[in-house]
Amino acid sequence: MTAIRHIVFDIGKVLIHYDPNLPYQRIIPDPEERAWFFANICTHDWNLEQDRGRSWAEAEELLVARHPEREAEIRAFRTHWREMVPHAYEGSVAIFKALIEQGQDVTMLTNFAADTFREAQEIFPFLTLPRGVTVSGEQRLIKPDVAIYEAHAQAFGLTPAATLFIDDAPANVEGARSAGWQAVAFTDAETLRADLARYGFTV
Numbered sequence: 001m002t003a004i005r006h007i008v009f010d011i012g013k014v015l016i017h018y019d020p021n022l023p024y025q026r027i028i029p030d031p032e033e034r035a036w037f038f039a040n041i042c043t044h045d046w047n048l049e050q051d052r053g054r055s056w057a058e059a060e061e062l063l064v065a066r067h068p069e070r071e072a073e074i075r076a077f078r079t080h081w082r083e084m085v086p087h088a089y090e091g092s093v094a095i096f097k098a099l100i101e102q103g104q105d106v107t108m109l110t111n112f113a114a115d116t117f118r119e120a121q122e123i124f125p126f127l128t129l130p131r132g133v134t135v136s137g138e139q140r141l142i143k144p145d146v147a148i149y150e151a152h153a154q155a156f157g158l159t160p161a162a163t164l165f166i167d168d169a170p171a172n173v174e175g176a177r178s179a180g181w182q183a184v185a186f187t188d189a190e191t192l193r194a195d196l197a198r199y200g201f202t203v
Contacts, residue, residue, distance in 0.1 A: 002161040004182065004199045007099055008152065009130070010143075010167035011110040014186045015096060016088045016124055020047075023080035027073055041067055042077050050113040053140035081116055088124050091189025095196070098203040100129050108133040109152045109165070111142050111172075132156055143167070144175025153179070164199060166192065 012018040020038065028034040038044075041063060050059055056078045063074045100106050107130050110117065114137035121127045134152040141148040153160055160180035167173050168186045176183040184195040196203060 001182070002159075004164045004201075005162040006105045006107070006156070006158045006164070007201075008158075008163060008165045008176075008181075009096060009106065009108050010165075010169075010172065010186070011108055011112065011120070011127065012085075013168040014089070014166060015093055015127070016085050016120065018085055020077070020084050022086060023076065023083040024073075027076050027080070037070070037073060041070055042074060047077075048111070048142065050116075051111040051136045052142050053114070053137045056113070056115070082119065082123065085120060085123065088126070089189065092186070092192060093126055095189060095192055095203045097126060097129065099196075099201065102201075102203075104201070105158075106130040107152070107156050107158075109143070109148065110134070111136045113137040143169070143172040144178075146175060146179045149176055149179035149181060153181075164196075166195075 009015060021034065024034050024037070028037055046059065046063065050056060060075055060078065064071045067074065096106065108127070110133065112120070112135050114135055117135045117137065132155070134148065134155060136142045136148060139148055139151055141151065152158070153163065161182070163181045165173065165176035165181050165183040166186050167176070167183065170185055173183040173185050184192070186192055193203060
């Protein structure tokens with residue numbers, strides 16, 4: 001196994017919490033109606049296109065044209081986005097900061113809309129600490145497309161085999177491995193600490 005020289009973090013559900021239900025518990029109080037709304041209108045796939053670089057204006061107009069009676073609820077997704085990221089995960093953030101303080105080469109690779117990522121950096125200043133970040137909305141590529149891992153490695157001069165990727169989504173972990181990286185699935189801080197120890201990092 002090649003020694004790790006670069007550590008790359010995902011962000012959502014690894015360093016910060018993300019849950020669209022949080023503002024919508026108030027906007028659409030009925031749980032069945034809310035589940036239907038996310039399954040049929042503001043779906044995961046719809047939101048993923050903003051991560052791929054589609055503007056919120058275009059995304060909203062697309063849905064409002066199809067569901068004019070739901071305009072207020074559709075536009076609420078972007079308006080109340082900050083409520084969807086209520087806190088950071090203290091345990092994993094402590095590990096993240098410790099690695100940086102040790103002088104390890106830490107970067108980030110995230111599926112995130114470009115504008116909401118900049119807001120996330122305002123809310124969570126630790127997201128400005130690493131050497132750099134690849135944001136899918138700026139690249140117009142999303143994980144687990146191998147091309148985004150390759151773009152990140154090229155942008156930051158990473159040796160793929162010497163790169164360790166940390167992500168909560170199994171598909172994204174496999175995408176990294178397909179790009180020649182080493183990778184671990186994030187579940188919680190203690191598991192991550194143990195995973196890093198196996199690669200020779202004490203945090």
